[in-house]
Amino acid sequence: MNRRHWIAGIAGLAALAALPSSRAGAASFPLKKSREQWAELLPPASYRVLFEEATEPPGSSPLNDEKRAGTFICAACYLPLFSSAQKYDSGTGWPSFWQPLPDALGTSTDFKLIYPRTEYHCARCGGHQGHVFNDGPKPTGKRYCNNGVALAFVPEGEKLPALRT
Numbered sequence: 001m002n003r004r005h006w007i008a009g010i011a012g013l014a015a016l017a018a019l020p021s022s023r024a025g026a027a028s029f030p031l032k033k034s035r036e037q038w039a040e041l042l043p044p045a046s047y048r049v050l051f052e053e054a055t056e057p058p059g060s061s062p063l064n065d066e067k068r069a070g071t072f073i074c075a076a077c078y079l080p081l082f083s084s085a086q087k088y089d090s091g092t093g094w095p096s097f098w099q100p101l102p103d104a105l106g107t108s109t110d111f112k113l114i115y116p117r118t119e120y121h122c123a124r125c126g127g128h129q130g131h132v133f134n135d136g137p138k139p140t141g142k143r144y145c146n147n148g149v150a151l152a153f154v155p156e157g158e159k160l161p162a163l164r165t
Contacts, residue, residue, distance in 0.1 A: 006081040020148020029126040031077050031164070038076060038127075041164075045125075046075050046149045050127035053110070053119070060131025066095070075149065077125035077164045079104060082144070084125040084156075090136070090143055095151065098136045107132065120144065124163070 018094045022083070040046050048054040063072070072082040081104045082097045090096035101121060109133075118132045133157045136143035154160050 007135070015147075017030065028123075029124060031127070033126040042076060049147045049150045050074075050076050050122075050125075050129075053112075053128040056094075056147045057151050059097060060093075062096045063148040063151055064093065064152055066153050068153075070158070071154045071156075072097075072125055072146075072151045073124060073154060073160065074122040074129070075152045076127040077122060078152070078161045079122055079124040079163060080160060081105065081122065081151070082146075082147060088137055090145065092145055094130065094144075095146045095148050097146065098140050098142055100144060105129070136153070 010015050033041075035051055039053050042050065046057065047135065050054060054084055066084070066087070070088070072078045072084070073080050080101050086097045086099045088096055088098060100120075105120045106123045106126075107120045109116045109119050111117075119128065120130060120132050121128050126149075127150060130144060130146040133143045133145060134141055
């Protein structure tokens with residue numbers, strides 16, 4: 001491979017990485033708010049992860065160590081996403097789950113790291129939660145690797161908040 005091919009290959013990879021994810025636009029989600037409206041409602045770190053698809057640093061979320069029984073909900077719209085019964089310590093530094101609640105998540109493919117990854121998002125508001133990998137525990141073999149700032153935790157026995165409208 002000569003230098004010209006190498007440079008063309010790098011340019012092609014950079015162009016691929018710049019492509020948006022294949023996730024449908026916000027108009028396809030049941031809860032419709034503008035980016036500006038979400039930015040007004042959420043803390044900056046949560047907004048960046050949920051609606052700009054950022055990633056929080058590993059080990060930074062207190063939810064990573066949450067061991068109580070309860071429900072993990074979308075920090076944007078409050079849709080229940082995961083039960084604590086499906087949470088496990090993946091050793092990655094992010095809250096991880098082996099299964100979501102029924103109809104809670106949607107998926108898409110992103111190429112931000114050049115190779116395709118399965119991104120998942122809240123099925124109600126479209127907020128980015130994390131990525132799913134095939135290296136989790138039985139029975140699903142899945143690891144839903146979630147950004148903690150994209151979630152809120154409601155302990156068992158406490159009332160879930162009303163879904164945000």
